[in-house]
Amino acid sequence: MARTAKKKDVVIVGLGWTGSILGMELANEGLEIVALERGHDQNTVPDFQYPNMIDELKYGVRLGMMQKPRNSTLTIRRNVDEAALPYRSLGSFLPGIGVGGAGTHWNGLNWRPQLSEYRLRSHVEERWGAGIIPEDMNLQDYPVSYEELEPFFDRFEHVAGISGKAGNLNGKKIEGGNPFEAPRSREYPMPPMPVTWDGAKFAEAAKAAGCHPFPSPGGIASQAYVNEYGMQMGPCNHCGFCERYGCYNYSKSSPQTAILDALKRKPNFEYRTHAEVLKIEMAPDGKTATGVTYFDEKAGEEVFQPADLVILAAYQLHNVHLMLLSGIGQPFDPATNEGVTGRSYAYQMNGGYTMFFKDEVFNPFIGTGANGMSIDDFGMDNIDFGREGFIGGAYWRAGQSNGQPIRSMALPAGTPTWGAGWKKGIGEWYGHSMSIGSHGSHMSYRGNYLDLDPTYKDRHGRPLMRMTFNWQPNDIRMTQFMKSKMEPIAKSMNPTSMQEGFKKDGAMYDVRPYQTTHNVGGTVMGDNPKTSAINRYLQAWDKHNIFVMGAGAFPQNTQYNPTGMVGGLAYWAAHAIRTQYLSNPRPLV
Amino acid sequence: MKTFLRVILILAVLGVVGLLAFIFVPVQRTAAVAQLPADYKAPAGSGEYAMRAGDCMACHTAEGGKPFAGGRPIHSPMGTIWATNITPDKETGIGNYTLDDFRAALYDGVRNDGAHLYPAMPYENYRKLTEEDIRALYQYFMTEVPAVSNKVEETALSFPFNQRWGIRAWNWLALGKPGFEPVSQDEQFNRGAYLVQGAGHCAACHSPRNLLMAQDGTDESSAAFLTGGEIDGYTAPDLRGPQSAPQKWSTEELAAYLTTARNAHSTATGEMMLVVRDSLQYMTPEDNLAIATYLKKIGSTGGSTAPATPSAAPEKAEVTDTEKMLTEAKADMPLGPRLYLDNCGGCHFVNGKGAAEIFPELDGNSLVTAKSSKGLLDVMLHGAELPSTKDRPMRVRMQGYNDRLNDEEAAALATFLRQAWHNDAPPVTAEDVKAVRR
Structure with a gap:
């Protein structure tokens, strides 16, 4: 029998970026709030402190900051004919754990999608007609425009502390920035980071090829910074321990540097760690939630936390899982293409070239997760989908993130993977390679979805979530297009040798190698309750006091890293809750 | 002879009576x-x-x-x-x-x-x-x-x-005269003086003690007032000399330090951190500005804003020998600077300038060059944490290096810091380190 905790106005599930943002915004409304975090508490010092944190074996390889599959995982299959098996060893994607969530171990890459991406279906239909949309592609518009979101992107970027160079200020093109970005109302809060030689070299080649390179925007402080909450960052020293690590230097944008100490001062805010939410509980009429049941790890018991407002702010996969377990939204059925929860799971289609230069020295140990120069010349806004035969786009980036010895030693194909030959290869090539990455969009399809697994259960006896996902021809055509455009630019840099890594026709999803932790969709936002789980304010269509944060809201994945959009949507939703919902709780659409 | 004895006796009785009176007659309040x-x-x-x-x-x-x-x-x-x-x-x-x-x-x-x-x-x-x-x-x-x-x-x-x-x-x-008498026409100065001399009791730590262990001066008319003292073995820095923080920093920077425990140059540690945490952060902005104004005016430069120091030097500061050595990082670099690069440089940088409000300057830092090295060693070994304040809620914490530096290493590093860039303070010994380690 679950113990019942004292009722709160708001319960927030998960204390990462979106949980912290909603906590802050709603605490400022005077509401009594509790955030429930399944993981541990963590602070820069002592949890990320030097030199303990810069241990590649512990954190880079053994994934010390990630969730343990034995505590929490899902099953995966590539199509409905396969039997899904539990993801027992993290590979393809790495969900984090603990206060700060993925916001502590990300690379810091921060983007706003391009203008066409918010209304992609309309954009395609207007320009080329619905005929070019593959039959099994569930292509949708975002139910909110860029113009509406702009102030909230801006807010997030200034809270998070993003370094970068504007290329389009209120419609005016700015030399040195990204000419293809959507117009922004303000400069980035900090100037761009300095660029390493590989980025500069790529920019030179890209420019010669007629492209428009600009410094990559990222949540890595280029100088001392104070945000609107009085929270602070210190300038980065380019140690290269960003992704998979917590920053020991207060230099990477995270809930710890941007929000948490300010939030913890609020007397009406409280958070509990080791508190894993098991289910959202519903009122008898099924129209609203009454709170959540969580497992209190320290007490070893279940606790019911009543609340008037439930904010799902866990990682995308966990939000979808909780919604499926709690009966929020009709589960998606691929046979009929009906149902909303679990619909339109999408990922990211990435590729790239690695080049080896006998006579170049790159000093790869200098870097950051968001380092380098990018181009958006092959972004969605610039591609003739009708002519090229796919829907999608990518941004490219060259910029070393680290020179860590276990995972960051690129070797020319054919070099032995162990023994004397490997050592010789390392001696010859360490520090002499660079790469260009293509970071591409991924559309949503009827066959890629999330539901509850019929076989496997977690340690609480709940069914695991099941992912059914495979690469699709449209996105492979997109990435092959990128390869054809990148090859001549890479060649123009005159490497001693080069090798490509782009998915080819017929490629099957492989969960073993790391690809990206950009899992999106499953709780998509839309203006039609038949094809979306949440409305334009991230409010559950069928339970108005549940709001669902995170990348689950993306109808299909954008060509960029998702954090900027996740942060912008969180501020957008928080604004709607504050200004429209609290005074009169109801369905806002 | 008799008279003499009588006088002695009377004097003795008077003495005893006096002593008893001294001990037992209630103090006039x-x-x-x-x-x-x-x-x-x-x-x-x-x-x-x-x-x-x-x-x-x-x-x-x-x-x-x-x-x-x-x-x-x-x-x-x-x-x-x-x-x-x-x-x-x-x-x-x-x-x-x-x-x-x-x-x-x-x-x-x-x-x-x-x-x-x-x-x-x-x-x-x-x-x-x-x-x-x-x-x-x-x-x-x-x-x-x-x-x-x-x-x-x-x-x-x-x-x-x-x-x-x-x-x-x-x-x-x-004890001096009771109550506070303003000495200036400037109300802000008087308000600052009142807070510093009275409730703030800054002199309790920042003034030297005279032979009787009394504060050597309780207002600015005494030359020694606020010229530095000691508390529990830690140096409370001079607040009036040309190299003192109030003289080097702008009034606004000094007020920010009082309100938030941090400013463009430095951060509060030790007892001063506690003073900000428990006292100064609750003062109105006007009062902290008044304190800063007063401290600046009673200093050796009398509040003149002329750049007096390295920290106020123009943008293109000269490259010091220390910065040059740290940048070159030659293999034969001595232990102190080597340890600096391995442990400190990531935040405080080769120029010892750190970053505003988060990584304090070490060049010209009064804690680094203090007469007693106890404060510096304590921070190096055990770390330090800024208090959460209204305007700057972040508990920025510097980690301690207790586990990473042995006594000799900590002494070499501290000695380097005390003599790096423009700093010029006496060396630190391994025994000094041992005494501070806990």
Whole structure:
């Protein structure tokens, strides 16, 4: 029998970026709030402190900051004919754990999608007609425009502390920035980071090829910074321990540097760690939630936390899982293409070239997760989908993130993977390679979805979530297009040798190698309750006091890293809750 | 001969009587410096504000104890003095104190039973409080602070310091005039002076002590006032010399430091961090600006804004030999700078300039070059944390390097810091490190 905790106005599930943002915004409304975090508490010092944190074996390889599959995982299959098996060893994607969530171990890459991406279906239909949309592609518009979101992107970027160079200020093109970005109302809060030689070299080649390179925007402080909450960052020293690590230097944008100490001062805010939410509980009429049941790890018991407002702010996969377990939204059925929860799971289609230069020295140990120069010349806004035969786009980036010895030693194909030959290869090539990455969009399809697994259960006896996902021809055509455009630019840099890594026709999803932790969709936002789980304010269509944060809201994945959009949507939703919902709780659409 | 003996006898009797009188005749208490009506009501909040300004809580609250219930040990050169319970509890606190009793404690350092307080209670400074503030404080402690029954350990110093009556003589020599008299036409300066000299009791740490262990000056008319002192073995830096922080920093920067424990140059550590945490962050922006204005004006440069120092040097500062050495990072670099690169440079950088409000400057930092290396070593070994304040809520924490540096290494690194860039302070030994390590 679950113990019942004292009722709160708001319960927030998960204390990462979106949980912290909603906590802050709603605490400022005077509401009594509790955030429930399944993981541990963590602070820069002592949890990320030097030199303990810069241990590649512990954190880079053994994934010390990630969730343990034995505590929490899902099953995966590539199509409905396969039997899904539990993801027992993290590979393809790495969900984090603990206060700060993925916001502590990300690379810091921060983007706003391009203008066409918010209304992609309309954009395609207007320009080329619905005929070019593959039959099994569930292509949708975002139910909110860029113009509406702009102030909230801006807010997030200034809270998070993003370094970068504007290329389009209120419609005016700015030399040195990204000419293809959507117009922004303000400069980035900090100037761009300095660029390493590989980025500069790529920019030179890209420019010669007629492209428009600009410094990559990222949540890595280029100088001392104070945000609107009085929270602070210190300038980065380019140690290269960003992704998979917590920053020991207060230099990477995270809930710890941007929000948490300010939030913890609020007397009406409280958070509990080791508190894993098991289910959202519903009122008898099924129209609203009454709170959540969580497992209190320290007490070893279940606790019911009543609340008037439930904010799902866990990682995308966990939000979808909780919604499926709690009966929020009709589960998606691929046979009929009906149902909303679990619909339109999408990922990211990435590729790239690695080049080896006998006579170049790159000093790869200098870097950051968001380092380098990018181009958006092959972004969605610039591609003739009708002519090229796919829907999608990518941004490219060259910029070393680290020179860590276990995972960051690129070797020319054919070099032995162990023994004397490997050592010789390392001696010859360490520090002499660079790469260009293509970071591409991924559309949503009827066959890629999330539901509850019929076989496997977690340690609480709940069914695991099941992912059914495979690469699709449209996105492979997109990435092959990128390869054809990148090859001549890479060649123009005159490497001693080069090798490509782009998915080819017929490629099957492989969960073993790391690809990206950009899992999106499953709780998509839309203006039609038949094809979306949440409305334009991230409010559950069928339970108005549940709001669902995170990348689950993306109808299909954008060509960029998702954090900027996740942060912008969180501020957008928080604004709607504050200004429209609290005074009169109801369905806002 | 008889006459002589008689004289001796009379003198002896007089002496004994005098001594007995000195010990037993009650001390004359200082009267109120202004006549306020008996039913005077202090403005709402002014008592708590004066308490914050006086930082009463810092000493009179034990670690983890109830506010003002006493029991915190104050380490003095004479031994441990236990802070008393100043809640309005009648048995164990000050519940029986009349307004006159209360004023006597703050002005004269006398308890309501007539015994002398040890001057760990800074009545040398509280003596300057206005009657309005005395009333506000009295009302606050009697009506707003919850009574807590907490019997605090009796202070038991060894002889002769356990003879409290001896303090009477000390008081004759140490105590100045009661109340505060403004000396300037500038109201901001006067307000700053009042806060610094009175409630703020800055001189208790920042003024040197004279031969009698009294503060060498309790206002700016004394040359030694606020020119640096010592607290528990730590150096409280000079606030008036040309290289002192108030003289090098702008008034606004100094005020920001007082309000948030951090500014463009430095961060507060040790006792000063506690002062910001418990006291200064609660002052109004105007009051902290007034304090800064006063400190700047009474310094050697008299508040002139002319750049006096490296930290105020133009943008293109010269590259020091230290910066050059750290940048080149040659293999034969000595141990100190090598350890700096391995442990410190990531935040404080090769130029020792750090970053505004988060990584303090080490070049010209008064903690680094302090007479006593205890503060520097303590931060190096055990780390430091900034308090969460309203304007700057982040508890920025520097990690300690206790586990990473042995005594010789810590000494080499500290010595390097004390002599790097423009710094010029004596070296540190492994024994110094050993004494600080905990």
